Amino acid sequence: MKQNDAEKDTILEGVLAEFAKLAAIPRKSGHEKAVSDFLKDYLTGLGFTVTQDEANNIIADKKASAGFEQAPLTILQGHMDMVCVAEEGYAYDPLKDPIKLVRTDEFLSAEGTSLGADDGIGVAEAIYIMKTAKDHGPLRLIVTTDEEQSMTGAIRLSADHLKDASFLINCDSENYDELTVGSAGSLDLDFTRELKRVEPETSAAWQIEVKGLRGGHSGERIGDGRGNAIRTLAMILTELAKKGEIELASLTGGKARNAIPNDAKAVFVTDIAKEDIEAVIKDQQERFMQMYGNVEQQILVPLTSIEAPQNVLKAGDTQRLLRLLTILHTGVYSMSSVIPGLVETSANLGVVNMSEDEVEIQFFPRSAIDQKLDEFRQYAETVAALTGFTAHIGTQSPGWKENKDSRLAKIVAETFAEQNGKPMKVETIHAGLECGWHFRKNPKLDMVSIGVTTKDIHSPNEHLVLATVKPQVDLIIETLHKIAKL
Numbered sequence: 396m397k398q399n400d401a402e403k404d405t406i407l408e409g410v411l412a413e414f415a416k417l418a419a420i421p422r423k424s425g426h427e428k429a430v431s432d433f434l435k436d437y438l439t440g441l442g443f444t445v446t447q448d449e450a451n452n453i454i455a456d457k458k459a460s461a462g463f464e465q466a467p468l469t470i471l472q473g474h475m476d477m478v479c480v481a482e483e484g485y486a487y488d489p490l491k492d493p494i495k496l497v498r499t500d501e502f503l504s505a506e507g508t509s510l511g512a513d514d515g516i517g518v519a520e521a522i523y524i525m526k527t528a529k530d531h532g533p534l535r536l537i538v539t540t541d542e543e544q545s546m547t548g549a550i551r552l553s554a555d556h557l558k559d560a561s562f563l564i565n566c567d568s569e570n571y572d573e574l575t576v577g578s579a580g581s582l583d584l585d586f587t588r589e590l591k592r593v594e595p596e597t598s599a600a601w602q603i604e605v606k607g608l609r610g611g612h613s614g615e616r617i618g619d620g621r622g623n624a625i626r627t628l629a630m631i632l633t634e635l636a637k638k639g640e641i642e643l644a645s646l647t648g649g650k651a652r653n654a655i656p657n658d659a660k661a662v663f664v665t666d667i668a669k670e671d672i673e674a675v676i677k678d679q680q681e682r683f684m685q686m687y688g689n690v691e692q693q694i695l696v697p698l699t700s701i702e703a704p705q706n707v708l709k710a711g712d713t714q715r716l717l718r719l720l721t722i723l724h725t726g727v728y729s730m731s732s733v734i735p736g737l738v739e740t741s742a743n744l745g746v747v748n749m750s751e752d753e754v755e756i757q758f759f760p761r762s763a764i765d766q767k768l769d770e771f772r773q774y775a776e777t778v779a780a781l782t783g784f785t786a787h788i789g790t791q792s793p794g795w796k797e798n799k800d801s802r803l804a805k806i807v808a809e810t811f812a813e814q815n816g817k818p819m820k821v822e823t824i825h826a827g828l829e830c831g832w833h834f835r836k837n838p839k840l841d842m843v844s845i846g847v848t849t850k851d852i853h854s855p856n857e858h859l860v861l862a863t864v865k866p867q868v869d870l871i872i873e874t875l876h877k878i879a880k881l
């Protein structure tokens with residue numbers, strides 16, 4: 396074996412050995428105690444100074460190598476939790492079962508489940524680097540909890556762990572040749588209204604479904620011009636209501652605030668004739684394809700005759716709900732005036748849940764500019780007042796504003812180009828990163844986000860590209876060398 400290959404194998408095997416330790420411990424978001432305890436003991440055993448905080452975040456410090464004590468403190472950061480999903484029919488208890496690793500020449504994946512390379516591989520490489528790097532300044536590893544759900548770990552992390560550092564390398568990105576230097580903030584907005592129900596006046600009952608849409612992540616895909624199933628269904632019902640009375644029994648759709656809804660369903664009674672309902676659906680399907688046909692393959696709107704429901708919403712409640720669902724702007728608001736092609740502000744009409752006596756709508760604006768999110772608070776209150784709903788203003792996650800003068804971004808980009816013979820793609824993303832919270836606590840902290848290449852994250856098909864592990868480790872180690880000599 397040539398020396399180069401041997402070195403490559405040492406690094407890859409070393410990082411994968413760290414990853415295997417994490418994969419053995421169930422670590423679903425919100426259930427990180429076991430993995431946090433493991434990290435505390437393991438990193439202490441390696442000789443680092445370790446703190447476990449109240450949110451189960453782990454902070455581990457390693458002294459500078461001899462001669463580099465004066466170098467600026469650099470943080471390596473990742474998250475310990477993972478999204479746990481399994482193939483249909485695969486027996487998997489995310490609170491008890493370890494991840495079973497499957498390795499080929501090219502990829503690492505998991506048997507039947509998500510792999511947790513997001514962000515286990517980021518944490519594994521950071522631990523490997525903490526263990527093996529030489530000639531570096533003071534290092535700190537921060538491993539947070541609950542990133543995938545609510546970023547509780549990053550939110551609760553004490554500013555004390557960030558204030559004495561100059562640089563932070565977040566290891567939670569998905570492409571080894573991309574350098575992320577900014578992210579968007581977001582605001583959790585909900586609208587609720589109590590419902591009054593009455594007996595239906597007619598007995599002809601129908602179910603309309605809107606499905607077949609692409610959906611997708613509301614940060615990454617909102618600029619693609621995809622259709623929204625909830626809005627489309629609300630438009631169909633609004634048009635129908637112009638033809639005659641419709642009494643709504645239920646309207647539901649979407650799965651998560653941050654996912655573009657790809658299905659929605661309504662049950663209603665009406666005496667509008669079947670062919671008139673079908674004509675409205677056909678019109679709206681055509682309108683939809685005019686608007687989204689370049690992006691969406693199809694839209695299916697099956698109409699089914701069903702048994703009459705026991706009760707329906709009072710007419711006023713139906714009207715208010717449809718007004719709200721058609722007035723809430725969903726999609727792109729504005730594009731960045733600085734970065735071509737980047738969405739600056741967007742909102743996603745994500746979920747409608749309905750019970751017997753309440754309806755809840757989840758709405759999710761994102762913006763690169765925090766002050767725009769302040770405007771959404773007012774917007775929510777105004778829209779709620781106009782439509783008879785109550786607005787609930789939830790967590791506002793801060794954006795991470797791009798720093799044009801970032802020394803760290805310059806070092807990382809230059810090092811990548813030297814090592815790989817091609818430039819790194821530098822980007823600001825229209826999605827949230829933990830860096831937003833770090834930025835709020837220490838606006839002077841110079842940060843980048845990078846990562847080993849992973850595909851299909853948050854799905855049972857999640858896999859990582861083994862060939863990108865060593866380049867990523869080399870990039871971080873050489874960056875640390877350059878920082879040590881600053």
Ligand SMILES: [Zn+2]
Pocket residue numbers: 474513514542567
């Ligand atoms: Zn992640």
